[in-house]
Amino acid sequence: MVVLAVAVFVMLSSCAVGCLGNKNSTELKLWSMENQSMALQLAAVLKEMERLKCEQTTLQQQQNALTQVYITSHQKRAQKEVGTNILTYGSNDEEEDNLPFSEEDSRKRGDPCFHYTVLDQAWRATNTTTKNKMCDRNFKWKGWYRLFYNGKSLQMPEKCVPVNKCGTQSPLWLAGPHPKRREGIVTRRVCGHWKKNCCAFRSTPIQVKKCRGNYYVYKFTEPSSCYLAYCADINTLVCGRCRRNQSCVSRDKINWRCKGKKRMSSKKIHFFASYPGQLKGKVNRVKYSKVLVNVGRAFDRRTGVFKAPVKGVYQFFFSTQTANTGLKTDLWLVVNGYWAAVSHTHISRPSTVGSLSTYMTFLHRGAVVYVTHNCGSSWANAASMTITFGGSLLAQWK
Structure with missing residues (x-):
């Protein structure tokens, strides 16, 4: 026989009658089911789980109600400051919408994107003309504000607005x-704007x-x-x-549209060339005559x-081979006139030594690179290809 003893302290407050039988009492219930069948024991456990689930739902509802009371009190205080404004604490970003109020507020404390006053006054719209002219000098501005029109988000104009619009005589626009x-x-x-002067009032x-x-x-x-x-x-x-x-763009600052943000392109630039001969002393610019790869035709x-x-991130490599004892050999990668990287060899005993160097950098369009x-x-022949120069575009930027 399986012995199952369940002792539960039950607090019945505001749950529905279907969840909790007696909602106005607090009882200590003790079931001792040593001589009951397994089916009855399981049924009792399931019933107790349902009761606890209902009680959890009730507590959650109480917490939501307290939060709403807290928000409402701040809304009333904000309405006294600026007309029909509503104080909000959350952004419109989708990933923040489901965060609890207290967690969002504490996480973004001090960020105006999460602490602003909603300014939803239809008379501020650029297409609105009213008889009663408004003056923002009479408002007590405090903190940050976000502009709305009938519950929809919008922003200040970046272009001169005609006089007597926006519910006032001289409309203020963002210069x-x-x-x-x-x-x-x-x-x-x-x-x-006033008397044909878009910036009559600064x-x-x-x-x-x-x-x-x-x-x-x-x-x-205050204006x-x-x-x-x-x-x-x-x-x-x-x-x-x-x-x-996406970003919101406009050419004339009147007609706006959503445009996808620029991303890195997949344009392909690759080249690989060799010098099939010998180099001695100072050679200002190595002319790699044997070109094996030239995707994008950027190498001459x-x-x-x-x-x-x-414009983008490029990676280059260049190599040399030498066999002269006691003689050092240096090849330099030159980027826009600056010696950026070296391929160095120095032989102390009779042998042949090769050196390969790589270099990665960000270049603007038109930048010049050579060796x-x-x-x-340095020595090479048509078969060995030991004096080489090559590179690739890793990432393009618009």
Whole structure:
């Protein structure tokens, strides 16, 4: 007989009647089932597991309710500061959406991308004209803000806005490009349009930061005078729909679109050449006449020069062979006029010695690379190919 004794302290509070029988009492229940069948023992265990599961769900609901109360209290405080604003603590990044409130807040403490006030006021849109002119000098700006239009994310205009738009007389626009995410927090000038002068009012500069998810946060300040107000560019609504691997771009700063970010290309550049003869003393530029590989045609056999056709990371190798006792032989790799790497040999007794050197570097388009024979003696023939020069493009950058 299997003996199963289960002692459970049960706290019945707010669970549904279907989960917990008596919801207003606290009892200590002890089952002693020494003489019961295995089926009854298992049934009792399963029933107890269901009760514990229900109790766990109730505790989770209570925790969520407390969190909501906490957020609501901050929302009310934010509404007193700036119209219909709502204080938020999370970003729009998909990978952050499922994080608990407390964990997200503590992990990103101090980052304005996770601590900002939502500024959702339709009158700020660049296509809005109102009779009652607004003035942002009357607002008590504090901290960072993110612009919305009817619940959809957008950003400040980067182009002059016509007068009497954005619910004010002199609309404020960003006199400079929005930053890239790697730039962090930047300071930008703000201009107000008035009497055919796009920068008639040069307001106090503001700070801007780009966040994950293709949106921006702004540290607004009081404008220099009235009636000036910060604009929300209605044309940039498309930017809020860009994916993580896309950026929001525009040629005229009016029509915006999502564009995939530039990645490393797979363009192929490879070359391998040899010098089938002897080199003695100083040779300013070795002309490798026998070219075996020249994918991309970046190596010139007439001059012995490799010219980088694209910007990227390249790797080069060059070699020599010498047999003169007591004589040192140096070949140098020259990159844009600088001696970057050496292939060195020095024989102390009668023998033949070869040397192979490699070098990796980042080159801009048009960079020039060649090999110079600085001193000593190198030998090769058509079959041995001991004096060689070659390289490859490892990664291209746009």
